[in-house]
Amino acid sequence: MKEYRRFVKFLAPHSGILALAIFFMAISSLFDWVSIAMIVPVLDKVFGKGKIVFPVKLSPALENAVSWINSMPSTELLSLLIIFIPILFLLKGLFNFLYSYYMSDIGQLCVRDIRNRLYEKLQGLSLEYFTKKRSGELISRITNDVKLVENALSYGTTDLVYQSFLVVLFASTIFFIHWKLACISLLLIPLIAFPIVKVGRRLRKISKHSQEKMADINSLLVETINGVRVVKAFCMEPYEVDKFSKQNHGYYKLSMKAIKRTLILSPATEFIGVLFAVFILAWIGKDVISGELSFGVFGFFLGSIFSLIRPFKKLSQVNSINQQALAANSRIYEVLDTIVTIQAVPHAPELQKISKKIEFRDVFFRYEDIQILKDLSFLVNVGEIIAIVGPSGVGKSTLLDLLPRFYDPQEGKILIDGVNVKDVSLKSLRSQIGIVTQEIVLFNDTVRANISYGHLEVEEKMVEAVALAANAHDFIAKLPYGYDTFIGDRGVKLSGGERQRLAIARALLKNPPILLLDEATSQLDTESERLVQDALNKLMQGRTVFMVAHRLSTVRNASKIIVLDKGSIVQMGTHQDLLEKDGLYRRLWDMQDLGKI
Numbered sequence: 001m002k003e004y005r006r007f008v009k010f011l012a013p014h015s016g017i018l019a020l021a022i023f024f025m026a027i028s029s030l031f032d033w034v035s036i037a038m039i040v041p042v043l044d045k046v047f048g049k050g051k052i053v054f055p056v057k058l059s060p061a062l063e064n065a066v067s068w069i070n071s072m073p074s075t076e077l078l079s080l081l082i083i084f085i086p087i088l089f090l091l092k093g094l095f096n097f098l099y100s101y102y103m104s105d106i107g108q109l110c111v112r113d114i115r116n117r118l119y120e121k122l123q124g125l126s127l128e129y130f131t132k133k134r135s136g137e138l139i140s141r142i143t144n145d146v147k148l149v150e151n152a153l154s155y156g157t158t159d160l161v162y163q164s165f166l167v168v169l170f171a172s173t174i175f176f177i178h179w180k181l182a183c184i185s186l187l188l189i190p191l192i193a194f195p196i197v198k199v200g201r202r203l204r205k206i207s208k209h210s211q212e213k214m215a216d217i218n219s220l221l222v223e224t225i226n227g228v229r230v231v232k233a234f235c236m237e238p239y240e241v242d243k244f245s246k247q248n249h250g251y252y253k254l255s256m257k258a259i260k261r262t263l264i265l266s267p268a269t270e271f272i273g274v275l276f277a278v279f280i281l282a283w284i285g286k287d288v289i290s291g292e293l294s295f296g297v298f299g300f301f302l303g304s305i306f307s308l309i310r311p312f313k314k315l316s317q318v319n320s321i322n323q324q325a326l327a328a329n330s331r332i333y334e335v336l337d338t339i340v341t342i343q344a345v346p347h348a349p350e351l352q353k354i355s356k357k358i359e360f361r362d363v364f365f366r367y368e369d370i371q372i373l374k375d376l377s378f379l380v381n382v383g384e385i386i387a388i389v390g391p392s393g394v395g396k397s398t399l400l401d402l403l404p405r406f407y408d409p410q411e412g413k414i415l416i417d418g419v420n421v422k423d424v425s426l427k428s429l430r431s432q433i434g435i436v437t438q439e440i441v442l443f444n445d446t447v448r449a450n451i452s453y454g455h456l457e458v459e460e461k462m463v464e465a466v467a468l469a470a471n472a473h474d475f476i477a478k479l480p481y482g483y484d485t486f487i488g489d490r491g492v493k494l495s496g497g498e499r500q501r502l503a504i505a506r507a508l509l510k511n512p513p514i515l516l517l518d519e520a521t522s523q524l525d526t527e528s529e530r531l532v533q534d535a536l537n538k539l540m541q542g543r544t545v546f547m548v549a550h551r552l553s554t555v556r557n558a559s560k561i562i563v564l565d566k567g568s569i570v571q572m573g574t575h576q577d578l579l580e581k582d583g584l585y586r587r588l589w590d591m592q593d594l595g596k597i
Helices: 002-037 039-048 060-071 074-124 127-132 135-177 179-185 188-226 228-233 237-290 295-336 396-402 426-430 447-451 460-469 473-477 496-510 526-540 575-579 584-595
Strands: 357-367 370-381 385-389 411-416 433-437 514-518 544-548 560-565 568-573
Touching: 002 074, 002 135, 002 295, 074 135, 074 295, 135 188, 135 295, 188 228, 188 237, 188 295, 228 237, 237 295, 357 396, 370 396, 370 411, 370 544, 370 560, 370 568, 385 396, 396 514, 396 544, 433 496, 433 526, 447 460, 447 496, 460 473, 460 496, 460 526, 496 526, 514 526, 560 575, 560 584, 568 575, 568 584, 575 584
Parallel strands: 385 544, 385 560, 433 514, 514 544
Antiparallel strands: 357 370, 357 411, 560 568
């Protein structure tokens, strides 16, 4: 029940539209009832030429209405019906359209809201969350899972409310005409409810597995599309096709399990209803023959019984839809309920522009149970260039990630001008930090939009100025549409060096006082490296720089070099100082010098 309450909470912002839709549903269902309640007995009076006879005493108003109809000539009554029936169904169609339109609107609004909330939540989550989740799985939450919720909120809620109105109207009619049979008809409820509940529980489990399988398919798609060059280079197309086919077939089997259980409910509930209708036919058929009950009223009664079968069938389908939606809802709330681990304290002050120093004080960091950094302590003065070197996997990039608070250390502090970075607003902290990494992130947008990312209102001349400083203007000018050229997904239309220079131009436009460079030239050819290094030299001027480098030749001029090994600082000093000592830095330098690495 708690899950269902959280599920319908998505409707709360649109309660006004929902109330209007329910009002139109009530009127439409009333027209649905009137079409049986009035037309069948009256047609019997017109063509059977008998009187309308109820087996119960009617109220004075109803008694007068029935007497008036009974006294009216058949030809006049037929003329009234010819006028009344089209108007009835026209109004019924109008209100049916209105409630269907507004319920569809609610469904789309809820989908919009849920996707916005999910995307906003994802944008606010820490990097740690994304290291544990596959991108395809997260995409599935926003697409497939939300679609299932839409079906329940739109079509499911529509049928739930509308069919409930019909159940009340037709059940009331049955009680009015023959209360004894109506009481017996209550036995239908547990007979129909039992399979609905039983199948519904199973459907929720199957649906959850189906959604997980769809997440696997999405993840596989993302991996193979992003890694298409590797797939083709290793001739692994048949392997990936077979892998996808197995995943897809698994989803098919789960889908068919759900479909089979959904479809079996409708004929099962219908059969139970038909058996009961036959029982009623045998019971009160004799009253029609004896004249105690007119055929028209009997048809109305029997029609009401059969009309109850349809809502029960629909409600069984609603339960199936809702169970699938509840499974999707739990997956959506898994994201929405995720605690944001990296956030500023309430009403955190703005971090003032750095003017003195950055200090790492007794910093420890571990990822899950793996210790990455241990007892790091060092000081960086404003304007210094700090190089961080060491073997692969010792925590160099992680150290850089701690400064903009992509992660937080479990122990120790990081201070900027004596202020703990945890005590200031994230926006003011990150606005002072520029990042250029080995893996450049560019968006499927124009060159101009990628350079001005984060500064969308910047003037065109500023974009061109930073591109010129980053040695990017010349190649941009040669693109088909210059700065308005779309560069493709992840900048696929550009070379590695060109992508790197766009990232440098983006960092130059941000003009941050603190700069983080993570292996920014490690995978470039000689010519591209020269252009990129020249652009980096311009970028580093007048800034406090943290540089992770694999090629030690690029860190000779650093103010200070920090050598990491197994997560700890094992050496610290200038290039010349470290070369004069017999330590890890000297060994790394000798290896690169001998191997020309």
